[in-house]
Amino acid sequence: MTGTARTVLTIAALTLREASRRKVLRALAALTLTLLVLSGWGFSRLAAESDFGSLTSGETRLVASQLLNLVMFGISLIAALGTAFLAGPTVSGESESGIALAMLARPVRRSAVLLGKWLGLVAFGSGFLVLAGLAQCLVVLVTVDYWPPQPVAALALLAAQTVVLLTLGLLLSTVISPMASGVVAVGLFGATWIAGVVGGVGAALGNEGVERVGAVSRMLLPTDGLWRGAMHAFQDPAALAQFGAEMAGFPFLSEAPLTATYLGWAALWVAMVWGLAAVSFRRKDL
């Protein structure tokens, strides 16, 4: 094993160990569990309502799709907060505290250290999303007997959304303080989501100018675009086709799947931001 590969793996393992030993993991687990229990209760009520005959089976599936997307949004928000606040302190926090001094004086390349941290965070964020998302899908299956059409693609897109956000958090943490980088990353995440909703409303109203707000923000920070792709993979296509026109602009339904071009752009975006982070970290004086 070459020195660089050894550094990358060592730092990735260290990052995972940090995440598992610090309180972040327990906080994430508690939040997720609360969300799962609450959503389980909500979905069982929904099942009870449809038993009483006030909802048709098509309506139930549409509502289940919306609710699943809503809860998944909650889970992706938890993942976003968790990884942004983990990614923030990695570089800037360790340089502020002095932990980085002894580590970077070892025969390691800074880009290898950054790649290790990134891989560790990606593994942690994606692992959390897949586990929590799968648990949520099972809760929905048990309570309202709904199983999303493309669960694997949906969870992969949610994981990709987390990767985008944590890469941004990593870049920010090479230039600004730990707390600020977490706050800015989460703030941008929220802002793009809202811009996406605004764009959706614009599309429903046929206003191109407003619609463009969503399109541009989806290019600048691909979190919202990926999130819409994930929603599309979670929701029932038949129900959407039946009721879709009435629900245009609704933020927890997505009309179209992602294009390969957009996925390519998201991958390129991650590579570019990571490259910027590496350059910024290399030039940083400790």
Added chain:
Amino acid sequence: METTLGDAAARQAAADLVAGLPAAPAAWCTGLRKRYGKRVAVQDVSLQVGRGEVVGLLGPNGAGKTTVIKMLLGLVRPDAGEVMLLGRPATDPAARVRVGYLPELFRYQPWLTAAEVLALHDRLAGVGVPVAEQRECLALVGLAERAGDRLGGFSKGMQQRLGLAVALVARPEFVVLDEPTSALDPLGRADVRDIVLSLRERGVAVLLNSHLIGEVERVCDRVVILNSGRVAASGTLAELLGQREVHLHLTDLNPAAEERLAAVGLVERAGEWSTVALPADDPGTAIPDLVRDLVALGTRVHAVEPTRISLEERLLGILRDGAGEQR
């Protein structure tokens, strides 16, 4: 074919030549410069730490000592200048494989145990030190009992001891200690002194930055004094402190006794007082031998006052001169 043979011969000759050269210095830098915004932190600093040599870095707060150390280790990018570590350019991370470092700001992952921190640094260094040797390293700094405890509960002093173990764990050939005793009690300071001396015995070079001049005076072969980002003075302790001398109050001084005085070194007379410069390589026998011989020659010895300016006085003198020149 001939050229190939010629090349091989030339390569062999070059290899022999290189093998015959003395080992490259542990650390060498020239023309180091660093500016933070408008403030010049380090200006044209050149220094060298030979193999197995203990060099002290002295200077007032803000003189640029820690910045120089960080530039040597690649933690701060110099604006100008060149650094070599153990014969390799410092821009190559591999130059730091055999370098140990205890930062002034010592902090290690609070969620790891002491043993895990050492294992981590061994992995990053890529040396592959056996666990038993890592434990010995912890024992050396007095943390053998705490190997399995997380650092979150460690006191400052214990963290600094751990930092020393981290600096020593990967079998270094060059150790940089930046204020290694700032959080230690007198016992810990004595331990650090012993560790530095044992490193020197094993041929490990040490660069020691310390405010405790007495500490530096006791363990260092050479001293580099920084002031306002520049090297104000450097040299061995004997060179920096000048020759030692002895004041003697003598009566009944005869020519034979005068000759005996002159045999030691330069003599200055002022009434009944004579000041004799002692040789730089005096192992400590010059004064008692001189007194014995003077008495044997019939001279009456009233007082013997060996004098040596301390490193502290010398340091203050250099810094005040520097301040005077700047005004």
